[in-house]
Amino acid sequence: MVYKPGWFEATSFEIEPPMKEKGCFGILQRVFPVGAEGLREVPPGCFECSFRIACLRAALLTPEGVQMRFEVVDRAASKGMMGRLEQWSKKKELSRLLREERKKSK
Secondary structure, three states, rough: OOEEEOOOOOOOOOOOHHOOOOOOOOHHHHHOEOOOOOOOOHEEEHHHHHHHHHHHHHHHHHHHHHHHHHHHHHHOOOHHHHHHHHEEEEHHOOOOOOHHHHHHHH
């Protein structure tokens, strides 16, 4: 498995063959659903899975995961010029990632 540091900034992933066979692997709504309080949470069954970290990272690389990350960046408070530049930079990186995913799916 190849992974660039930082779970939020993940941009590159190769999935090992045994993990691809799991039916729930990398599906954002199954491995990181919105809970009753409106916050995303990991279901209890996922804690027992040995692939949970790779699975969550793969889910964040899907178009739905990138969209969720856009929402997180939008909600974050940006104070001052540096905060706005940092927020803009993160959005730009997420846009590139989403564009690459769309090219792959075509």
